Amino acid sequence: MSDVTTTDLYEVTMALSYLEEGMEGPATFSLFVRKLPPGRGFLVSAGLEPALDYLSGFRVTSGDVRRFAAALHRDVEDLAPLLGLAFRGEVRAVPEGRVVHAGEPLLEVTAPLPQAQLAETYLLLLLSHQTAVASKAARCVLAAAGHPVVDFSLRRTHGPHAGFQAARAGGMVGFAGTSNVAAAVRLGLTASGTMAHSYVEAFPDEEAAFRAFARAHPGPVTFLVDTYDTERGVATAARVLRDLRRGPGCGVRLDSGDLGALSRRARAILDEAGLEDVRIIVSGGLDEYGVESLVREGAPIDVYAVGTKAGTSADAPYLDSAYKLVEYDGRPVMKLSSAKVTAPGRKQVFRTPGEPDVLALWDEPCPAGAEPLLRTVMRAGRRIGPPDDLAAARARFVADVTSLPASARRVHAPEPLTPRVSPRLTALTAAVRDRLTTGTAARAGTSPRTP
The missing domain is CATH 3.20.20.70 (Aldolase class I)
Incomplete structure (x- = not known):
């Protein structure tokens, strides 16, 4: 049994439906943490390297199809469209060891819709658990004071x-x-x-x-x-x-x-x-x-x-993480559910020393003195460089955590930082919200363009 079957059942049913409907256009999913757990002033990005290993080997085998069919109580032939499905997409991500904040993508996947959808559960469990534990461990290091x-x-x-x-x-x-x-x-x-x-x-x-x-x-x-x-x-x-x-x-x-x-x-x-x-x-x-x-x-x-x-990160054993569709076939999309609103479009995070991070659209120019946090780490389903190592991740952590204000680093009652949203992302969010709530753009047969 391959790791592909370590997934929620609805990922299988959605991917199958997409294939049968011919919906294989490029989709971008953003993986992020909605809000920090109580008692956390920051998070440490972790789990990317195992996630890239998973995506590199992602392929639906005949054995996987048989297991999907057994779970759904359907004939194997009904699940045949999934056979051979492999990940051939792009991944942009925050390298491991970097400090991140609520709302900032840890990872964005752009791939044909069925591929990106079927990878959701495994990516979430890898990054959510390891980021939670790394963040707890980081606090232990800070508390030990050397x-x-x-x-x-x-x-x-x-x-x-x-x-x-x-x-x-x-x-x-x-x-x-x-x-x-x-x-x-x-x-x-x-x-x-x-x-x-x-x-x-x-x-x-x-x-x-x-x-x-x-x-x-x-x-x-x-x-x-x-x-x-x-x-x-x-x-x-x-x-x-x-x-x-x-x-x-x-x-x-x-x-x-x-x-x-x-x-x-x-x-x-x-x-x-x-x-x-x-x-x-x-x-x-x-x-x-x-x-x-x-x-x-x-x-x-x-x-x-x-x-x-x-x-076990006992006081905060899970993260309120999400893997949400933000763009499909060139069309920005968002969720409007109460308390779970998502921002549309592919993202980038810009970090400038001494200033709040800026959550922006992926193609915005990098502000002077800032650095983009998300890097392209996979294209066409393949890593574009050698695997990262813990020494490099540790160096990134030390640099990032040292630059945090003391109020975010403290053990008791830390104060989390909140990223600012760029004007372009704000405008796109308003345009997509208007389209979804009024239906004007849909009736006119158009879709809003990135401002």
Whole structure:
């Protein structure tokens, strides 16, 4: 079964109808987030590279047709028009790692209508999930104020694919490592991990567990010290590390309790043992809110491990994203439903340092000192360049997030930025709205042109 069948049923029925009606003119769909979730001052674009991989391999096979027919309880022959349908369109998109705001397209697809329609669901799920998680991860990095952050979310994410995407999103915004071995190897990230409480419990006591672990791993080791009594566990870890002369690069991990108070006591115990270079790593239900609180109180913590809440973007687990038709066969279109109005026409976003972004039509000239955010990344169903990498995405993120006002970056009650709409897009929106509400242009047999 190919990924083409990972779609909503109505995508199949619409695409089939378009083919039977001969409606294969070029259609542009815009994928954007209507409004930011509560507690977000910005989003980080993510998911484009997997989306391009998907579109590059998009082709309806005979097996897909059989499954579509089974889902619809129809003869396979009825779904035959879909056989061989492949993506041969163009994609313009915001590169991964860039900061984006509500209403700005993350991606625009222009392709024959059945192709662009059938790709909707998969594109939405790829970009929506990864953008949500990358945005959460970005906030954790900001909250840590320069301290390393690592991803411990794999066992609590919504499946292995989501876990991989969470590790990738963390790497994109500057996480120092991930516990996900597959992601670390495939993406070139640093694998990070310690031990579980069950490991300690399997031995007669903590000291036996720590010594056994150190024997198995000749490099730096990190001991989990809160299985029984945390202060006693830190003291035991200090004794083992000192006896084995294993200080630099090693650490102790606190996973429960009052992490601020315990980290201060752990630091004192380690320093008294002459182990000033042994790090303190904390985990246990952390996200940007917990990290920010610990940093603010000056807790002597070296590394923050974030898991469940970060990997699932627990406080904002979804985005109000949409994939809407904005132009068909040269005719700008829009939706007028209450609270879900869309702007017609292909778009571009212009960004000028120190000014609000401008949402404009795709063929408007770039203002002086501005840069266009959407770039053409695919033509005729093929990438026009090599795949992007996380290092480039991370550099874009650092540049963009640094330029945001402090009010948008803050953890508590951030203030989102709102893009301005260009005069040409405003005029086109008014013209299309007038056509749809009055029917004047339709009765005259004309359609409004881009102002």
